[in-house]
Amino acid sequence: MNDTNEIIVCRDVHKWYDSFHVLKGINLTVKRREVVVVFGPSGSGKSTFIRCINRLEEHQRGHIFVDGVELTNDIRNIETIRSEVGMVFQQFNLFPHLTVIQNITLAPFWVRRTPKEKSRELAMQLLTRVGIPEQADKYPGQLSGGQQQRVAIARALAMQPRIMLFDEPTSALDPEMIKEVLDVMTELAQSGMTIVAVTHEMGFARAVADRMIFFDKGEIVEQGAPDQIFNNPQNDRTKLFLSQILNH
Amino acid sequence: MTTVEIKPPILVVGPLAWLRKNLFSTWYNALFTFVALWALYSFLQPALLWSQTEARWGVIEANLTLFMIGQYPREQLWRVWLVIYLLAGLIGLSWGVWKDAARGFAVIGLGAGAAFALLCFFFGWESWSHWLIACTTLLILYLVGRYLPYASFLTTVCWILYFPGVFLLIAGSARIASLPPVEMGAWGGLLLTLLLTIVGNFGSLPLGVLLALGRRSKLPIVKYFCIGYIEIIRGVPLVTILYMADILLPLFLPVDVRPDRVLRAMMGFILFEAAYQAENVRGGLQSINRGQYEAAQALGLSGTLSTVLIILPQALRAVVPALFNSFISLFKDTSLVAIIGLFDVLRIGRSVLAQSEWLGTHREVFLFAFFIYWGFNLAFTYGSRRVEEALGVGKR
Numbered sequence: 001m002n003d004t005n006e007i008i009v010c011r012d013v014h015k016w017y018d019s020f021h022v023l024k025g026i027n028l029t030v031k032r033r034e035v036v037v038v039f040g041p042s043g044s045g046k047s048t049f050i051r052c053i054n055r056l057e058e059h060q061r062g063h064i065f066v067d068g069v070e071l072t073n074d075i076r077n078i079e080t081i082r083s084e085v086g087m088v089f090q091q092f093n094l095f096p097h098l099t100v101i102q103n104i105t106l107a108p109f110w111v112r113r114t115p116k117e118k119s120r121e122l123a124m125q126l127l128t129r130v131g132i133p134e135q136a137d138k139y140p141g142q143l144s145g146g147q148q149q150r151v152a153i154a155r156a157l158a159m160q161p162r163i164m165l166f167d168e169p170t171s172a173l174d175p176e177m178i179k180e181v182l183d184v185m186t187e188l189a190q191s192g193m194t195i196v197a198v199t200h201e202m203g204f205a206r207a208v209a210d211r212m213i214f215f216d217k218g219e220i221v222e223q224g225a226p227d228q229i230f231n232n233p234q235n236d237r238t239k240l241f242l243s244q245i246l247n248h
Numbered sequence: 249m250t251t252v253e254i255k256p257p258i259l260v261v262g263p264l265a266w267l268r269k270n271l272f273s274t275w276y277n278a279l280f281t282f283v284a285l286w287a288l289y290s291f292l293q294p295a296l297l298w299s300q301t302e303a304r305w306g307v308i309e310a311n312l313t314l315f316m317i318g319q320y321p322r323e324q325l326w327r328v329w330l331v332i333y334l335l336a337g338l339i340g341l342s343w344g345v346w347k348d349a350a351r352g353f354a355v356i357g358l359g360a361g362a363a364f365a366l367l368c369f370f371f372g373w374e375s376w377s378h379w380l381i382a383c384t385t386l387l388i389l390y391l392v393g394r395y396l397p398y399a400s401f402l403t404t405v406c407w408i409l410y411f412p413g414v415f416l417l418i419a420g421s422a423r424i425a426s427l428p429p430v431e432m433g434a435w436g437g438l439l440l441t442l443l444l445t446i447v448g449n450f451g452s453l454p455l456g457v458l459l460a461l462g463r464r465s466k467l468p469i470v471k472y473f474c475i476g477y478i479e480i481i482r483g484v485p486l487v488t489i490l491y492m493a494d495i496l497l498p499l500f501l502p503v504d505v506r507p508d509r510v511l512r513a514m515m516g517f518i519l520f521e522a523a524y525q526a527e528n529v530r531g532g533l534q535s536i537n538r539g540q541y542e543a544a545q546a547l548g549l550s551g552t553l554s555t556v557l558i559i560l561p562q563a564l565r566a567v568v569p570a571l572f573n574s575f576i577s578l579f580k581d582t583s584l585v586a587i588i589g590l591f592d593v594l595r596i597g598r599s600v601l602a603q604s605e606w607l608g609t610h611r612e613v614f615l616f617a618f619f620i621y622w623g624f625n626l627a628f629t630y631g632s633r634r635v636e637e638a639l640g641v642g643k644r
Contacts, residue, residue, distance in 0.1 A: 082545060082548040097562050111549060156547070
């Protein structure tokens with residue numbers, strides 16, 4: 001780890017589900033403040049890969065370093081890394097028995113020991129940032145999908161993470177709600193957050209991504225700046241996939 | 249244009265409409281209604297006639313105190329009343345603090361207290377004043393609860409202190425002059441039944457939660473111990489457990505530790521019920537989406553914190569109906585303590601039948617026992633349904 005500008009380093013990462021080889025030697029380095037969009041057909045291992053970065057999935061060979069700390073079986077390392085890596089899920093995964101504000105203040109209070117008033121203040125700032133301060137005392141079940149996903153983003157941001165992982169954040173949303181979530185993500189990207197996002201929102205990728213990574217069959221097939229990927233893809237599989245999702 | 253709200257026609261909603269829709273919608277439906285009413289009348293008429301003429305209800309009146317508290321010393325009766333006042337107060341407090349969630353039980357407590365007061369007054373028994381005090385306490389603490397600061401926390405603490413408090417009040421202690429010890433052999437009747445129910449249920453719940461969590465543990469020793477415990481306990485009848493608690497338990501304990509028979513029965517109930525509670529709770533744990541665990545982990549919460557803050561609250565809320573079901577079931581199972589020589593309310597009934605002046609009053613005594621069990625279960629059911637509604641079980 002000589003270059004401190006590299007915040008995520010993956011070296012030859014392999015993973016198997018029983019005998020099924022999901023990740024076949026992933027090598028990837030993400031720099032600070034970089035926005036990386038990962039895309040590819042379903043079942044290509046892209047979700048599994050970003051879930052390895054905060055060890056919701058365990059890799060079985062190779063090395064993953066996050067901010068200089070290697071992910072091993074040491075539970076303290078894992079918890080440190082998790083509290084610095086925010087994650088947003090496809091299915092939101094808000095805690096249904098807690099109000100919006102309780103969802104956001106829970107981890108800062110219990111993990112970071114931030115005093116109650118201070119974490120509440122921070123939570124209200126974040127809710128304002130994602131545009132729904134008036135929903136603070138409602139339960140997740142009373143919100144629309146788009147609002148829930150914005151709460152989920154605020155919940156992850158409340159831990160003041162250095163990296164944000166997005167695992168298909170708009171795939172479970174109705175079309176009219178996708179934009180409100182993408183707007184928040186765009187704003188986040190422009191504010192300098194390091195982002196790794198699995199998404200098929202090509203408009204978002206074109207507008208804010210620094211780099212795009214095409215995953216297929218457990219491998220990185222091609223990567224490059226959005227311009228190059230959209231206008232001059234090198235690999236046939238990339239061309240085929242892009243033509244399938246762009247021409248309909 | 250303004251819309252005018254018109255009351256619905258009387259035959260569309262309301263009790264009359266209900267009658268018409270459900271009982272008299274067609275000619276044969278009406279016929280069935282009349283046949284059913286006639287059958288009901290011809291079944292119940294002899295019973296009603298019997299209860300008005302032949303029945304010797306004196307057996308209940310003469311032995312009422314025995315039914316309620318068994319051989320508990322009569323001059324110490326005030327301790328039982330104090331337990332009831334405290335309970336009434338706590339229910340009132342919970343009603344004021346937790347509103348809807350406790351309202352069901354408060355309504356029942358208040359209704360039952362008032363009914364008992366009237367009943368006692370009507371029969372000229374002196375205990376009517378006690379019930380009046382209990383009702384008043386409930387109402388006063390309801391008002392207190394509405395304006396109390398830190399109310400939810402304080403109320404929880406009071407409830408937690410209440411159970412050991414009751415135990416101390418009833419059992420007494422050699423160190424407190426005004427609370428002379430009452431040996432457990434004298435506890436009996438409804439008092440014993442309720443104590444066994446409450447201790448059995450509240451004692452087994454934490455144990456059940458631990459067993460349920462242990463059964464899902466990744467550590468093989470913990471996991472197989474929990475599975476073994478649950479399957480062994482569930483594999484034998486309660487009677488066996490009670491015998492074992494009564495006869496075998498003293499063999500495992502140090503020589504100078506000789507828990508009383510009632511205490512041994514309580515331990516037996518706790519150990520037995522814990523296995524069932526564990527399976528109830530496990531059902532709740534399995535209903536929690538994997539995403540909840542992942543979201544908690546992704547935020548950096550440790551395993552313990554995510555279990556306590558995220559998983560258990562949702563899992564327990566999901567199984568509230570099953571927990572109340574076990575509660576009711578255990579309440580009825582307490583009648584089995586008769587086989588190890590304890591005098592619960594049903595066993596008291598049988599001993600009353602042996603009194604020479606009340607020979608042949610089986611019907612009266614067992615009907616009375618029937619109504620005690622049934623009345624309590626109705627109350628539990630009503631109260632628990634209100635709790636479920638307030639917690640939004642199955643919603644949200």
